Each structure stands twice: as C-alpha cells, then as structure tokens.
Amino acid sequence: xxxxxxxxxxxxxxxxxxxxxxxxxxxxxxxxxxxxxxxxxxxxxxxxxxxxxxxxxxxxxxxxxxxxxxxxxxxxxxxxxxxxxxxxxxxxxxxxxxxxxxxxxxxxxxxxxxxxxxxxxxxxxxxxxxxxxxxxxxxxxxxxxxxxxxxxxxxxxxxxxxxxxxxxxxxxxxxxxxxxxxxxxxxxxxxxxxxxxxxxxxxxxxxxxxxxxxxxxxxxxxxxxxxxxxxxxxxxxxxxxxxxxxxxxxxxxxxxxxxxxxxxxxxxxxxxxxxxxxxxxxxxxxxxxxxxxxxxx
Numbered sequence: 001x002x003x004x005x006x007x008x009x010x011x012x013x014x015x016x017x018x019x020x021x022x023x024x025x026x027x028x029x030x031x032x033x034x035x036x037x038x039x040x041x042x043x044x045x046x047x048x049x050x051x052x053x054x055x056x057x058x059x060x061x062x063x064x065x066x067x068x069x070x071x072x073x074x075x076x077x078x079x080x081x082x083x084x085x086x087x088x089x090x091x092x093x094x095x096x097x098x099x100x101x102x103x104x105x106x107x108x109x110x111x112x113x114x115x116x117x118x119x120x121x122x123x124x125x126x127x128x129x130x131x132x133x134x135x136x137x138x139x140x141x142x143x144x145x146x147x148x149x150x151x152x153x154x155x156x157x158x159x160x161x162x163x164x165x166x167x168x169x170x171x172x173x174x175x176x177x178x179x180x181x182x183x184x185x186x187x188x189x190x191x192x193x194x195x196x197x198x199x200x201x202x203x204x205x206x207x208x209x210x211x212x213x214x215x216x217x218x219x220x221x222x223x224x225x226x227x228x229x230x231x232x233x234x235x236x237x238x239x240x241x242x243x244x245x246x247x248x249x250x251x252x253x254x255x256x257x258x259x260x261x262x263x264x265x266x267x268x269x270x271x272x273x274x275x276x277x278x279x280x281x282x283x284x285x286x287x288x289x290x291x292x293x294x295x296x297x
Contacts, residue, residue, distance in 0.1 A: 158213035190234030
C-alpha cells in the first residue's frame, strides 16, 4: 500500500512468517489478499483516506470489531462476510482465530470515483459483517486479478472499482429508503458524437498503452462512473472490452505480414505476454494467432 494515499491498515503483533500477502495498485484502486496459515491473536486499526471494502474468510474463537458509531460486532463466523469502511471512518478491534486459516481480500477505493454523486446522496456509512452476492463475486474476481495482475488491463481493473463503489452506494440508498426501490441515475443518451469520436480516436492512437479509466473519462469530460455507463450505452460494451476488440482487429491485420513474429505482434497491440495475447485472440476469433495466420496467408 502506498503511504501517500493514507491507506493505513495497522496490524499489531508481528504477523507469522507463514502469512502470504499479495498486493497491487492501479491508481484509483489498491488491493491486497492476505492469508495466514497459522493464525494467532491479532489487533487491527484502520483509518484511511480511501473507502475500504473487504471480503472475510475465517472463523474466530473470540473477538470484537468496532466501526465508528456502529455497535460492536462479536460475530465469530465471518466466512463470506463483507466489511465496508468509508474514507475517514475508523475500523478497529481484535480477533482470536480458531485453528482454521485466516484469509481476506480487501479493496481500497478512491472516493473521487463517484464524487459527483455526493450532492444527491447521503454520506456513506460503515457496514460490518454483511452478505451481498454481487459484491462478493466482484471481490472474488479482484482476488483472481491479484493472482495475475499482468493478465488484466488497467481500464478493466478500474472499471471493476467503479462497479464496486457504485453498488455500495446504491445498496445504501436502498437501505435508507426502508426497502423501497431506488432508481439508479439515468444517463441522457450515452455519449455525444464528439465524445464517442474523441475517445475512440484516443484508444486507436494509443492501442498498445495501458490506458486508465480516468484518462478516457477526462477526454469525454465525465467522471469515471458516468463514463463507464455512458460508454457502454453508446457502444454496447464496456471500455475494456472495446479496447480488447480493437487490439484484436489490429492484430489480425498484422498477422497478414509473415515477417512479423507472434511475440512482436503481441507487444505491438499492448500485450507483454504472448500467452495472454494468444488466449484472448482465441476467445475472440476461435483460432490461435498461428492458425489464423495460416488461414489468411
């Protein structure tokens, strides 16, 4: 975690040597997965300038969890439970695990992702030990990304961050309405023609680059949240899928040149891993790059 972002999860007592931790950062999203094979009592304290969302997977013999104004939680079976701590709030407590391992996946989200919604939505509140199938699936996907971060584009991961935060905001809006359905903000026509053209041209001109969601949103003069939804409405697919499609089309053209190696083409369209390029190319076309070349030449 980058200390400059004030992401400050402090765990008192040194973690056992058997602890496995993987982490990665993409600007608007920082994430980590922690697994303690031989857990012991830990005390924790978090106070961050980012929103914190964690998926827990352990059973504790005893423990207490506090989050600002919420009542203390002493829940023991926190397997599959979620914790959400808004930026500026504090999480603290202690856990005495049972013999089973401790594991959790956490996302640290930039509050500015959906800052434009703060004027018409109440301030976010902390949540302790709840279940939410969609958020759980999104965090499990984030865990897969953490295992192989080089296999995913930056715009893909940042789109995942927007999904996480927007779902949290919508859930809390529904809770505050006492269960009544709350409509999500509606877009007015997706992208304007100039926005569509400018973003499309920028992606085309920078196809090999690992573009950020904020970068693309700035071109359209929208927030990342609104850009993701407007782009999908206008184009029919999210930004990361559009970028991948354009890369594959560029690769098809390059494959007609027999002097270019598969590795060279993979790098030319933005994939440092030829195996990742081959996997994606087969998913989109139904053929490996080599087979496609034989078919076209």
